[in-house]
Amino acid sequence: MLLSLVLHTYSMRYLLPSVVLLGTAPTYVLAWGVWRLLSAFLPARFYQALDDRLYCVYQSMVLFFFENYTGVQMQLCIQTLPQYFEKVKVSPTPTLRTPFPDKERGIPMVHICSSLARSFSHSFSEGALPGNVVILLEMRPLLSRYSSRKDMNCQLQNRMTLKLEVCLLALLHREILLYGDLPKNKENIIYLANHQSTVDWIVADILAIRQNALGHVRYVLKEGLKWLPLYGFYFAQHGGIYVKRSAKFNEKEMRNKLQSYVNAGTPMYLVIFPEGTRYNPEQTKVLSASQAFAAQRGLAVLKHVLTPRIKATHVAFDCMKNYLDAIYDVTVVYEGKDNGGQRRESPTMTEFLCKECPKIHIHIDRIDKKDVPEEQEHMRRWLHGRFAVKDEMLIEFYESPDPERRKRFPGKSVNSKLSIKKTLPSMLILSGLTAGMLMTDAGRKLYVNTWIYGTLLGCLWVTIKA
8 A cells, every 4th residue: 555655646746846837827927017017118128138037937947847856755664574684784885684594695785776676666667767766775773683583583573673664766867868969059040840749848948948048939839828827828928929720820910920029139949840739649530631631742641740831930931031040950759658669649748747758859950041942832842851851760760670770869869967057046936936925915815816817817818819
């Protein structure tokens, strides 16, 4: 029962980030609202600069949980029969000795730790404890030598309990493997990536923070997301663009908004997922329809990505071609969600926080803007060609007969780790401000009203703008 409770607690480890990320939303929106009012009579560039900074603070907190967040400490207390142990000898290499004749030699403690880890590992994904596992053994009380095993057993059973505390600290420092060249400096770019999970939005942040451009990230979003409480309204204020699919796509609205950003000199890290919806290998009807669409137009039929749509990408490039530095062609794989070479659905945010993805493979190809065709039909074929390259890489990743080429992208990779110094302060600041607000009656009232009226006013605003 205790082990089941421990494992259940482990599986619920997404609750803390969920509570913090959602709980700090009213605090963040209030801070942004105050600045919006104060900057009403200032030049737009002052508002934009601090808005980008505020956005960087919030997204840094997001990345604290998705990159630096440690797993739940699980403590398992086992009542152990005393004959298994005679003593623990504290030394540079701790040893455990048993009173049995055939096991007189010392057993390194690390071997015992490994055995314990293996005994629990089947309960976790992929048959191994994810992250780094630290097993701490504490034995109380320390046993002195006894004249015989019988004497020892009698003494322990009558007067003492031998307690073995096993603490499994699964630290969530998952590997982020970068392939290709990610410039160190900020650039005005369009970010084009395959879309398979809600975590894809976080991957854009993962790359942007490594270029000190986190505050400049702006998204092209599907229209339904504008109804998200608080977030839907704010994303539009920060530079997000909501678009409808297919024939309902409002090209004029998108052009006007992008042109206003270009005219104002707004730094742009514009994230677009050209597929328009998430790829899921289990949704065969969606994949079949995408492949049929490509075949009808004489385009390559794709297996691991959907046929990309051109409208948003073409409008974005056409509006910003004289403002852009480059286009980033990004391909992402979440390792751990395949089964014998068969690709499965990518992890959700909840699964990601529960460590069901030990590695993220990110391939970046920086494309100079002069290499991108401007005419829409030519750009359609160019974009489809880029996705055909992604498809070939993903086929190699999942299905290559060569084990050395499977589960990796071509070229050299770098294991990229984000310093906690870049994320922890943001989490502490926003959490601290929220906690302080909730400690007073007036603060709690303001907090609740922000959730309620902020959501209602946001929905009213997006309705009027529709």
